[in-house]
Amino acid sequence: VQLVESGGGVVQPGRSLRLSCAASGFSFTTYAMHWVRQAPDKGLEWVAVTSSDGSNRFYADFVKGRFTISRDNSKNTLYLQMNSLRLEDTAVYYCARDFYLPPPIIVNYYFDYWGQGTLVTVSS
Amino acid sequence: DIQMTQSPSSLPASVGDRVTITCRASRFIRNDLGWYQQKPGKAPQRLIYAASSLQSGVPSRFRGSGYGTEFTLTISSLQPEDFATYYCLQHNSYPPTFGQGTKLEIK
Numbered sequence: 001v002q003l004v005e006s007g008g009g010v011v012q013p014g015r016s017l018r019l020s021c022a023a024s025g026f027s028f029t030t031y032a033m034h035w036v037r038q039a040p041d042k043g044l045e046w047v048a049v050t051s052s053d054g055s056n057r058f059y060a061d062f063v064k065g066r067f068t069i070s071r072d073n074s075k076n077t078l079y080l081q082m083n084s085l086r087l088e089d090t091a092v093y094y095c096a097r098d099f100y101l102p103p104p105i106i107v108n109y110y111f112d113y114w115g116q117g118t119l120v121t122v123s124s
Numbered sequence: 125d126i127q128m129t130q131s132p133s134s135l136p137a138s139v140g141d142r143v144t145i146t147c148r149a150s151r152f153i154r155n156d157l158g159w160y161q162q163k164p165g166k167a168p169q170r171l172i173y174a175a176s177s178l179q180s181g182v183p184s185r186f187r188g189s190g191y192g193t194e195f196t197l198t199i200s201s202l203q204p205e206d207f208a209t210y211y212c213l214q215h216n217s218y219p220p221t222f223g224q225g226t227k228l229e230i231k
Contacts, residue, residue: 044160044168044211044222060219094167109215110158112179114167 001025001113003095008118011085021078021095021115028076029053032098032107035069035080037091038117045091048080049098051106058107063089085122092117126151126214130223136231137202145197145226147212152192156216159188159197162225163208171210172197202228 007019021033035047048059048069057069068081078095096111127150137143147157155175160168170179172188175195185200199206207230212223 043224044213046220046222058218099173109218109220110156110173110213111168112170112173114169116167 001097003097003113003115005093005095005115005118008093008120010121010123012124013085013087013122015085016081016083017085017120019080019082019093019095019118019120021080023076023078023095023097026097028071029073031100033069033071033078034096034098034109034111035078036094036096036111036114037089038094039088039091042091046109047093049107049109050078056106082120085120087122090120090122092119125219126153126217126221128212128214128221128223130210130212130226132226133224134227134229136229138231139202139204141202143199143202143228145210145212145228147190147195147197147223149193149195149214149216151217153214153216155191156214157188157190157195158213158215159186160211160213161206161208162211168211199228 002024004022011017032051034049050057050069054071066084070079094117095115097113099108099110099112101108129148131146157175159172162168176188187198209225209227
């Protein structure tokens with residue numbers, strides 16, 4: 001299993017950024033996928049999840065209406081579109097695979113594999 | 125949201141020590157709890173799922189226990205590579221929430 005994030009960088013408040021997570025080594029279309037973030041020297045925060053087929057998406061309250069999670073199963077890639085960025089969005093963003101449980105479970109919210117992370121810095 | 129309270133926040137210890145980290149949930153979460161290890165500059169690594177099940181490849185000196193609202197992670201004999209920060213995660217109730225972390229430091 002390999003998850004490789006990209007797209008991080010320095011961005012001004014109010015601007016946008018799109019993160020990507022390229023997945024390999026497993027059947028991407030089988031798994032729900034998450035974004036989890038970690039502000040500098042802080043703890044872990046769950047951000048968003050998409051179900052395996054992309055039809056269900058859920059967000060933490062602090063990003064609702066600003067961030068959009070999506071996936072392209074033909075490219076084995078997960079995305080996070082981040083709009084209206086704020087200073088407090090500065091963090092390392094990790095993509096993480098959901099621990100699979102068979103239907104009717106859609107999302108388990110336990111993360112079994114993580115990427116190495118990509119740093120997003122929001123600064124004027 | 126369910127609050128996860130981890131203690132201690134910092135734990136000085138020596139190689140060979142037995143250490144215990146505690147995580148308390150603000151509401152009943154069955155055994156829907158996991159433990160992760162994170163080293164500086166690295167992604168979290170899974171250790172324990174379902175409160176007490178060891179993930180494949182994790183050394184047997186790591187042990188998780190608990191049910192309901194109180195959980196523990198015990199490392200039976202600390203090795204040099206175990207000095208890291210540990211997080212608990214509850215995934216019983218949406219949204220999933222982490223403890224604030226316990227930094228295991230060399231005494």
